[in-house]
Amino acid sequence: MKTTTELTVETVVDESNLDRFAPEWMALNAKCGPAGFFTRFEVVKENWARYRDDPRTSLHVILIRKHGKLVFAAPMFKRHDLLLTHTLQWLDSKTPLYDDVLLDSDTDIASVARTFSEVLKSSWTGRVLKIGFVLEGSDLHRVLGAAGMPFEFRTVAPSLDISRYETWDDYLTQHSANRRQQYRLFSRRLQKAGSGSVEIATGQNERRNEISALFAQKRSWVSERDDLLDWIVPEETEKWFQRIIRMDDAANKTHLLRFASGSERIGSLLLLERDGTMFLSKFAHNPAWSRYSPGWLLILEAVKFSIGRKAKAMDFMIGHGAWKERLSDRSRSVFKSRVDLSPW
Numbered sequence: 001m002k003t004t005t006e007l008t009v010e011t012v013v014d015e016s017n018l019d020r021f022a023p024e025w026m027a028l029n030a031k032c033g034p035a036g037f038f039t040r041f042e043v044v045k046e047n048w049a050r051y052r053d054d055p056r057t058s059l060h061v062i063l064i065r066k067h068g069k070l071v072f073a074a075p076m077f078k079r080h081d082l083l084l085t086h087t088l089q090w091l092d093s094k095t096p097l098y099d100d101v102l103l104d105s106d107t108d109i110a111s112v113a114r115t116f117s118e119v120l121k122s123s124w125t126g127r128v129l130k131i132g133f134v135l136e137g138s139d140l141h142r143v144l145g146a147a148g149m150p151f152e153f154r155t156v157a158p159s160l161d162i163s164r165y166e167t168w169d170d171y172l173t174q175h176s177a178n179r180r181q182q183y184r185l186f187s188r189r190l191q192k193a194g195s196g197s198v199e200i201a202t203g204q205n206e207r208r209n210e211i212s213a214l215f216a217q218k219r220s221w222v223s224e225r226d227d228l229l230d231w232i233v234p235e236e237t238e239k240w241f242q243r244i245i246r247m248d249d250a251a252n253k254t255h256l257l258r259f260a261s262g263s264e265r266i267g268s269l270l271l272l273e274r275d276g277t278m279f280l281s282k283f284a285h286n287p288a289w290s291r292y293s294p295g296w297l298l299i300l301e302a303v304k305f306s307i308g309r310k311a312k313a314m315d316f317m318i319g320h321g322a323w324k325e326r327l328s329d330r331s332r333s334v335f336k337s338r339v340d341l342s343p344w
Contacts, residue, residue: 006066006067006111007064007065007066007071007111007112007115008065008066008068009064009065009115009119010062010063010064010065011060011061011062011063011119012059012060012061012062012063013058013060013061014059015045015048015052015059018045018059018061021063021070022041024070025041025044025070025073025102026040027070028070028071028073028102028104029041030251031104032100032102032103032139033274033275033277034274034275034276034277034313034315035098035100035135035138035274036251036274036275037252037272037273037274038097038098038099038100039073039075039100039101039102040247040252042247043093043244043247044061044091046093046240046243046244047091047092047093047094047240048075048077048091049240050093050094050240051077051091056079056080057077057078057079057080058077058078058080059077059078059091060076060077060078060088061073061074061075061076062074062076062116062119062120064112064115064116066104066107069104070102070104071103071104071106071107071112072101072102072103072104072107072112072116072143073102074101074102074116075090075101076088076089076090076091076129077091081127084125085125085126085127086123086125086126086127087126087127087128087129087130088120088126088128088129088130088341089129089130090130090131090132092133093240094234094236094237094240095231095232095237095240096132096133096317096318096319097133097281097317097318098133098134098135098138098157098318098334099131099132099133099140100135100138100139100140101139101140101143102139103139103142103143109142109143109146110146112143112146113143113144113145113146114146114147116143116147117147117148117149120339120341121341121343123341126341126342127340127342128338128339128340128341128342129337129338129339129341130336130337130338131144131336131337131338131339132336133154133318133335133336134151134334135157135332135334136157136332136333136334136335137332141335144337144339149337149339150337150338150339151335151337152336152337152338153333153334153335154333154335154336155318155319155334156319156320156331156332156333156334157316157317157318157319157331157332157333157334158316158321158325158327158328158331159313159314159315159316159328159329159330159331159332160303160313160314160316160327160328160329160330161312161329161330162303162306162307162311162312162313162314163276163311163312163313165307166307167307168304168307168308170307171303171304171307183297183300186292186293186296186297187297189292190259190266190289190293190294190297193261193289193292194261195259195260195261195266195289195292195294196259196260196261198258198259198297198298198301198305199257199258199259200256200257200258200305201256201257201258201268204246207245207254207256208242208245210256210258210265210268211238211241211242211245211270212242213265213268214270214282214283214284215232215237215238215241215282217284217285217286218232218282218284219232219233221284241270241281241282244272245270251274251275252272252273252274253272253273253274254270254271254272254273255270255271255273255305256268256269256270257269257271257298257301257302257305258298259285259294259297259298264286265286266285266289266292267283267284267285267286267295267297267298268284268285268298269282269283269298269299269301269302270282270283271302271305271306273309276310276311276312277311277312277313277314278306278309278311278313278314278315279315279317280299280302280314280315280316280317281317283295283298283299283302285298295323296323299323299327302314303327316328318334
């Protein structure tokens with residue numbers, strides 16, 4: 001534990017000890033914005049479950065308090081080197097989701113950033129801190145920026161402002177007649193071919209089965225294309241998402257949309273919801289139905305569903321895509337950060 005003028009720092013290196021801070025963590029997370037979906041205590045614990053069995057790793061979570069109150073938390077882990085040095089890495093899910101911190105909005109960010117930087121560089125065995133996905137404007141981005149830490153552009157995160165649309169018809173009228181006609185034509189063709197209307201999977205069993213089918217299709221797609229998205233292949237990735245969809249609460253929701261024809265799956269899509277933002281996480285479709293454009297229709301149905309829930313924004317998440325460019329009306333940068341910790 002280290003104390004500055006008014007801030008107290010504590011480093012948690014044991015999972016059982018981390019559990020002691022769960023009520024404080026949850027209380028601070030509840031004050032965070034939409035990206036708080038990814039820094040929930042339960043999610044952080046699930047992330048650590050993906051690393052804990054590696055003998056080279058150990059938990060490393062930095063907590064900062066102001067007058068005893070938790071105002072900042074940074075989930076990380078150490079990867080130990082053969083030369084008794086270590087690398088700090090962000091405690092992510094091993095998937096391309098946003099990395100972030102917990103930050104009390106009433107706390108002076110400059111003092112928190114300065115304290116965080118001092119603590120990071122206080123260990124003589126630390127070599128470097130690596131962070132994979134820092135969203136422009138996020139609390140993590142602001143803290144690292146205030147601490148003078150470097151960023152390297154990685155990709156973009158397109159999104160759509162849907163707060164201005166009262167209804168789905170309002171949204172459609174903002175698009176060209178050609179696009180409206182295309183949506184209605186594809187919808188009619190899909191239904192004529194045997195699909196019903198889009199469904200929302202609600203029961204635990206059907207949600208579990210839908211995630212399994214979605215990941216099976218994604219893995220098949222990756223193997224056929226020899227794709228670089230190898231993070232989706234391990235079974236542990238699917239298990240992580242299976243556990244996440246069981247964690248619905250008042251503030252954090254998961255939604256599974258799907259098209260089906262009888263017992264045959266056509267396509268499914270996973271949405272994550274927090275504080276008026278819908279994060280489009282995953283979608284996949286049966287290639288046998290490709291001529292009906294079920295993936296494109298699923299995305300539009302996700303927009304329709306989100307407008308119906310009075311959401312403010314739809315975040316298309318990390319990376320480029322032709323369909324993202326067609327639907328998004330704004331974009332933020334996503335950076336990676338590599339911070340040298342060694343004084344030499």
